[in-house]
Amino acid sequence: MCGRGRGNAHDIKVRRRRRFMIWEWLAVLTANNGECVYCSARSQTMDHVIAFADGGADELTNLVPACHDCNRRKSDKTPPVWFIGMDLAIRWWGNGTPQGGSGLGDSSMSLREMYLSIHKEVLTLLDDLDTVAAEIADPKRRKWFEDRYWLHGYPSASYGVPRARKQAEQRIKEEKERGYPSVSDEFARRMGLRGHVGT
Numbered sequence: 573m574c575g576r577g578r579g580n581a582h583d584i585k586v587r588r589r590r591r592f593m594i595w596e597w598l599a600v601l602t603a604n605n606g607e608c609v610y611c612s613a614r615s616q617t618m619d620h621v622i623a624f625a626d627g628g629a630d631e632l633t634n635l636v637p638a639c640h641d642c643n644r645r646k647s648d649k650t651p652p653v654w655f656i657g658m659d660l661a662i663r664w665w666g667n668g669t670p671q672g673g674s675g676l677g678d679s680s681m682s683l684r685e686m687y688l689s690i691h692k693e694v695l696t697l698l699d700d701l702d703t704v705a706a707e708i709a710d711p712k713r714r715k716w717f718e719d720r721y722w723l724h725g726y727p728s729a730s731y732g733v734p735r736a737r738k739q740a741e742q743r744i745k746e747e748k749e750r751g752y753p754s755v756s757d758e759f760a761r762r763m764g765l766r767g768h769v770g771t
């Protein structure tokens with residue numbers, strides 16, 4: 573008997589990672605001001621918030637910009653688990669008690685106290701992730717990237733994401749200030765500048 577639902581080996585085997593188009597890479601990597609959501613270094617890669625291996629969607633709704641180091645260290649963990657794990661690794665005395673908040677070794681705390689002390693930081697991290705996810709999900713912004721970079725297709729050996737990003741960065745910066753106009757907004761503005769449209 574099989575069919576025990578999610579986690580079934582067969583189900584996992586048939587899931588395939590998909591390739592992302594250049595416009596999708598640009599839409600994710602340039603969100604959050606082009607910075608890694610976990611450490612603020614320049615983003616270099618897309619992190620699955622919920623790991624693909626755990627059933628996380630291979631979609632923009634589950635991707636955030638991250639640096640290589642954070643992406644590798646976080647691996648298949650969820651952000652809170654990773655965060656708490658890092659905190660533990662920093663605080664652990666090695667004698668059965670975590671050290672207190674100062675990190676100077678002047679106090680010990682129970683696991684319960686330690687968990688409560690980082691609860692707020694985890695909530696802040698989750699808020700930050702929500703903010704970046706909302707930026708990436710913004711339909712107008714998303715369409716702006718799709719309309720302009722769809723023709724670039726998929727990254728290739730001769731035209732990869734770093735090169736596309738370098739070329740697009742200034743334009744994206746300017747469009748961000750203008751609030752990502754749609755193609756028709758842009759057309760109307762151009763026509764307006766030429767005096768063909770408008771009152």
Ligand SMILES: [Zn+2]
Pocket residue numbers: 608609610611612613638639640641642643
């Ligand atoms: Zn990072």
